[in-house]
Amino acid sequence: MSDTKDSRRNRMAVLAMSDTATLVEFWKTLGVDPEFTMPRSPQTGIIGVRGRIGGGGDAFNFGEATVTRATVKLASGFVGHAYALGRDHTKAKLSAIIDALALDETWSARIENEIITPLQNRIKARDQKRAGETAATKVDFFTMVRGED
Amino acid sequence: MYVAVKGGETAINNAHKLLADRRRGDRDIDALSLAQIKEQLALAVDRVMAEGSLYDRDLAALSIKQSRGDMIEAIFLLRAYRTTLPRFGYSQPINTGEMKIERRISATYKDLPGGQMLGPTFDYTHRLLDPDLAQDEATDEPVTRKPDVGRTQRVSEILANEGLIEDDGKNGHGAEEPGDITRTPTEFPMSRDERLQSLSRGDEGFLLSLAYSTQRGYARSHPFVGEIRIGEVDVEIEVPELGVSVLIGRVQVTECQMVNQFQGSAKVPPQFTRGYGLVFGQLERKAMAMSLCDRALRARELGEDIVAPAQDEEFVIAHSDNVQATGFVEHLKLPHYVDFQAELGIVRQMRREYAETNDAVSSMIKEAAE
Structure with a gap:
């Protein structure tokens, strides 16, 4: 199997961070419609979100967040999982299908190049744009010299 | 003792219909979309998520719309919704x-x-009302600068x-x-x-x-x-x-x-x-x-x-919990008819006793004076 743990973690993360419309758009370009069953249909629940006291101390629970998960089994036997914040069932199902299909060597390269990488680039571009907007609000202090020297 | 009181179904139904009508307001004015609430009342959404203890912008926006902007009611709605969902465990601590x-x-x-x-801070604004915001004025794109890395x-x-x-x-x-x-x-x-x-x-x-x-x-x-x-x-x-x-x-x-x-x-x-x-x-x-x-x-x-x-x-x-606080304070407006009847009885009894004592005292004073 060509798929390593790290690339799978990255794939699941990128899928979770992407919005459904974009996901569907890229998925369509792949032009594939695999048969599948759903051992676990999309299901929404909550997780406790944890922080750390003082930022880096002991953990504490500070709130909850909605999460949706799904598990898909392709006719080929590959099993894909999806977990993402929010309540989007379409996204969870499609993410799990993509995750499963990426385990199939016939598809893994195309999924990486045509779905995951472009999605990741979009996320990076958005982060970069926001970082740039924040950077423009950085204070440049200057000192005023008063009186005689 | 609790006494079940029935009735008022029609009044309640009609009150809820009236609530729906007032929530919608003037039909000639566009209805608020959840996207508008999420984008343009973002800090209200944040507050409802924080105190409702559930991170979900869409649900928080919906609760604000449903509560007509009553924040504690919105928080209450979100808290109630939370309890209907299964729990999938905990996140790793955020960094x-x-x-x-x-x-x-x-x-x-x-x-x-x-x-x-x-x-995006309110700090250093002059806190003067901006009449431009009364209209849908075009807003400039923010300035950008090359960010620091790392x-x-x-x-x-x-x-x-x-x-x-x-x-x-x-x-x-x-x-x-x-x-x-x-x-x-x-x-x-x-x-x-x-x-x-x-x-x-x-x-x-x-x-x-x-x-x-x-x-x-x-x-x-x-x-x-x-x-x-x-x-x-x-x-x-x-x-x-x-x-x-x-x-x-x-x-x-x-x-x-x-x-x-x-x-x-x-x-x-x-x-x-x-x-x-x-x-x-x-x-x-x-x-x-x-x-x-x-x-x-x-x-x-x-x-x-x-x-x-x-x-x-x-x-x-x-x-500190406003859902608990509002629950206990606001429950006072629910029917307490029986409790109140009991208290009425007690006050009447006390007043009778007070009057009798006063009468007795004043007649004693009167006798002493004579």
Whole structure:
């Protein structure tokens, strides 16, 4: 199997961070419609979100967040999982299908190049744009010299 | 004794229809979309998520619309919805040190590494009403500048390098697994982790006033804002099917590191103490109030005299939850007919006795005078 743990973690993360419309758009370009069953249909629940006291101390629970998960089994036997914040069932199902299909060597390269990488680039571009907007609000202090020297 | 009273179904149904009508308002005016609430009333959405203790912008927007903008009602709706969902466990602790920063300021260092980044703040605005906003005026795109790369160092790390400040913080019970007030009933005294959970979902107004009270001398702690940072952080969970931790999205949080006056003991040399605030969304005022309350509530741990309301854990925590508070205050308007009948009987009886006693006394005085 060509798929390593790290690339799978990255794939699941990128899928979770992407919005459904974009996901569907890229998925369509792949032009594939695999048969599948759903051992676990999309299901929404909550997780406790944890922080750390003082930022880096002991953990504490500070709130909850909605999460949706799904598990898909392709006719080929590959099993894909999806977990993402929010309540989007379409996204969870499609993410799990993509995750499963990426385990199939016939598809893994195309999924990486045509779905995951472009999605990741979009996320990076958005982060970069926001970082740039924040950077423009950085204070440049200057000192005023008063009186005689 | 409880006596079941039936009736009023028609009145209730009609009242709810009237509520729906008033919520919609004038039909000639466009209905609010959830997208509009999410985008343009974002800080209201944040407050509902924080105090409703559920990070979900769409649901928070819906609850604001449904409650006609009544924030506590919206928070109540979100809390109620939460209880209908199954629980999938807990996230890994978020790492605010790796935050995608949207705002980051410090009141303790002017030239701190990473700099002061103001972000989208109300600070330095003139607080004059802007008539342009009464219309849908075009808004300029924000200015951009090349961002610094890499992680932004925490202010607490700068002070910690010199040993001038206490460590990030212990929960007080020593166990690795933090307590969860949503799973176990509250018992006092609480550990710091449970207290922080209560404060994070506590009412902003209540915590703000308590924080203010500490500044006015009721448990003074000489606070400085070491750092406030706002931005998105990664949320990861352990996926049991794969046995690895996977990123499942990001949440926006506000963190406040309050730096307070030095403590010292036989074992520890004097150093700055700390209060911590962490909330969902962009809620700077709440995070600051939370950190001041956290510090005040550490009085016992730090060997300080408990002299003020803000230091009284049971007083603060038991009254900070606005859903509980509104439930108990507002239940007073529900039918108490039988209770009240009983009290009426008692007052009548007391008045009779009072009148009889008075009559007896005045006739005695009269007799004595004659």
